[in-house]
Amino acid sequence: MTTDDSAQREYRTAELAEAAGITVRTLRFYREKKLVPAPRREGRIAWYGPHHLARLRTIGALLERGHTLGGIAELLTAFEHGRHAGELPGLGGALGTPWSEETPVRLTPEELAGRFEGEVTPENLAASLDIGYLSVDGDELVHVSRRLLDASTALIRHGVPLSAILAAGREVRAHADALAETFTALIRTHVLAGAPPGDTARVTEALDRLRPIAKAVVEAEVSLAMDRGVRAELAGWAAETAEGCG
Structure with missing residues (x-):
């Protein structure tokens, strides 16, 4: 072992297989299929880290949900070779203050699988990439918004x-x-339309004033709409409950 810190712990081949609940032969098979990254080597000794163990547990969880190794390989390929994360949303030049206040979140595939345990399927991954919630940057995933990520976690x-x-x-x-x-x-x-050509300072000032107004209007209207919608749903539910008790 290189350190007692579990976050930095390293495993020999047999130790990793035991920690993951698989055989050494299965581990080597996964390596051959490139489902698991190559280990760090010191001479003839192969050292595996926590990310290898997390990857093996992710594979095990997907297998338990009925996914084939071929499907899992496609999922991991999408993680590792998916769309590269582009520049963060925002306005450039003199209008550099974005309207959104979102903080992107970087995650490893294993961290994502841990946060959405049992829910990271190839179908859900493809939908997340398509809608733009996720993008891929090298070996990591980038979620566009911490608030949306936390909301999704809470809903699950x-x-x-x-x-x-x-x-x-x-x-x-x-x-x-x-x-x-x-x-x-x-x-x-x-x-x-009313701004003098090239007067970016005036436009920027106007946008700064409009930004909180637009957010306030949207928040108020959505809140009022939710009141109307939930009130109607509760009324319908109460009526059905009363009929069932009658």
Whole structure:
């Protein structure tokens, strides 16, 4: 062992196989199939780290859910060779303050699997990449928003499957784009059209003033809409309950 710190612990081949609950032969088979990264070598001794153990546990969890090794290999390939993370959203030049206040989160594939235990399937991964929640940067994944990531984690704890969360996220994204277009049209018509050519300072000042107003309007309208919708759902539920008791 190189250190007593479990976060930095290293394993010989037999030790890693025992910790992962598999045989040495299975571990070597996974290595041959490139499902597990190569170990660090000191002469003839192979040393594996915590990320190898996490990878093996991820493979085991996916196998328990009925995925084949071929499907798991495709999933890991998507992690490792997926779309490269581009520049973070934002405005450039004089309009450098983004409207969003989102903090991206970098995760290893194993960390993602641990956060969404049992929910990281090839289908959910593909949907997350397609909607833009996830992108791939080298060996890591980048989630576009800590707030959205935390919200998804909380919904899963309350029993909502990730596939349903992603489907809802796609609908919310479409409505959000429509709302953004409404405010963008106001900016185009009443701010940019009346600004002197090249007067970026005036435009920037106007946008800074409009940013909190737009957020306040959207938050208020969504809250009011939720009140109306939840009230209607509760009324329907109460009526059905009363009928069932009658």
